[in-house]
Amino acid sequence: MLAICALVVVSGAVGSVQVSLREAAHIVLGHLLPGMPWMSDGSLSRLQDQAVWQFRLPRALLAGLAGAGLALAGALMQVTVRNPLAEPYILGVSSGASVGAVLVIVFGSAALGGLSLNVAAFVGALAACVAVAMLARKNGTLSPTRMILAGVALGTLLSAVTSYLTISTDAQNVVSVLFFLLGSVSAATMSSLIGPAVALLVSCLIAAFLSRSLNALMTGDESAISLGVNANRLRGLLLVVASLLTGAVVSVAGGIGFVGLVVPHIARIMVGADHRRMLPITVLGGAVFLMTADLLARTVAQPTEIPLGILTAFVGAPFFMWLMRQGGAEKAGFGR
Template structure:
């Protein structure tokens, strides 16, 4: 019997809040959870123009919590939730549970666009240059993968995965070539996009990815019935009145937009979209009205703690978060496969 959705969501919400408080206090300079919560609450009350007691913490503690760590933790939550939802949607429309934005080349395409914008274009389109080029790269990669994966007029899920891996390698090779050919001083700074990282997080950086993540969630949850139908196969989906081709185009477009927005602020982060849905299905089933919100909360928690590991394992230096998610996500996926095989 599946666990009650309300109970699972409530538990994950509590776990997410606790994770945010604990993760904000962890680092080279540790800050107690109680003090972290008081600092955050004081700033929230200030924003609402509500009076509060005098501060009992130092200015450096206030800066660490409010200006450095909390935006980074929140960005990790936004990116983790977004990648998990995209992974759920891609696995549904491709009927392949190995699909995720990283394996299907979407992340690599967005990375190539971001690297090209940083090295050669600057701010030619204003502050949205990076996001725009990342989106164009993700969309181009998606179009190439879909074209290669079609067989006899139908989308072959096995060819889709193989095409995604091939396109991902090509896109990353092109990004590395641009890094090699570009200004080496700039190339060192954009290596971040190929390895992933949240060190650039600031309050003014959270607005765009948060809005895009929210819009993506609304669209995907609104299409939950169509996603459920696509999981049963194209013929069954058509018999239920679903326009398979239109639905796939819509999901791929939304996935590209959401992924490119996340890559623009965090670089390429793999395995979150692949692993999270697999751990959530045994809890709430494969029904997408249940799976999408639970996966979003789980992905947020997972990436928050991956970022804690990234900034504490070799402190005071940051380990690229893409390295952490690949190590942890790959290990968890192997364990999951062994468990499912035993079942």
């Protein structure tokens, strides 16, 4: 939590409008505690206040919520299919959200019944979740292998649809489409935090309640059933929770990969595979990871901003390959 608070302050101080770390902290605390004296001493300009409170703070908070949500979704997905390489995007949920968003960008909100970009992205993610569940079900059960295959196939199909829409639209829309597909929190507002925050809170409560069942599912279906866990029903619930959580994040932050893949893996190496300890570390680690990535995205190539999806892939892919080289999967409890 201290790291998250520190990143919020640092994020508030980074930008074209000069604000010191102390001033950024004063602005944030001044809005949260309006009776405190530092907001009325005249030392801070209105421009500084707007830069921190209206633009930089929502951006930092959305990055934290998105990182925490994607990391938690990845952890749940890895348990669902008992594979350390699994993540929400393998189900095609991100591709479904992208199709919904691109439809709004290309054809306009009016052509889709007045749906906003965020709502259309969420609807697309939900539709992809339902489609994967239907394709993966056989004889009344959800097969982990069928879930992965269905997700890959559906994701490929939806990605093809997105690519076609992108190349067939006007040139001025291509930049907007690509920026959304690669992920960004630059357009964050306080209102855009509501959806991911609610989804993360509900998902955290469900995950905490099911932590013992998740431990049982990690040992295999037979062991889980012997402990009184309905493996098929639990997989279905985890699929829905992970997919909806991913959809809520993608609808406001776009496509950001590797968070749900790397962070849960590192958390298991740090504290073990017991989900009562691992899940809180995963949520906090995901927030720290993406908030740090957003800071780098804003500063590494100034004045150009790097899309988050590019940066997380550039950092996450080599790091994850290094972990695998060191036997990280076995240490995380998946190699038994």
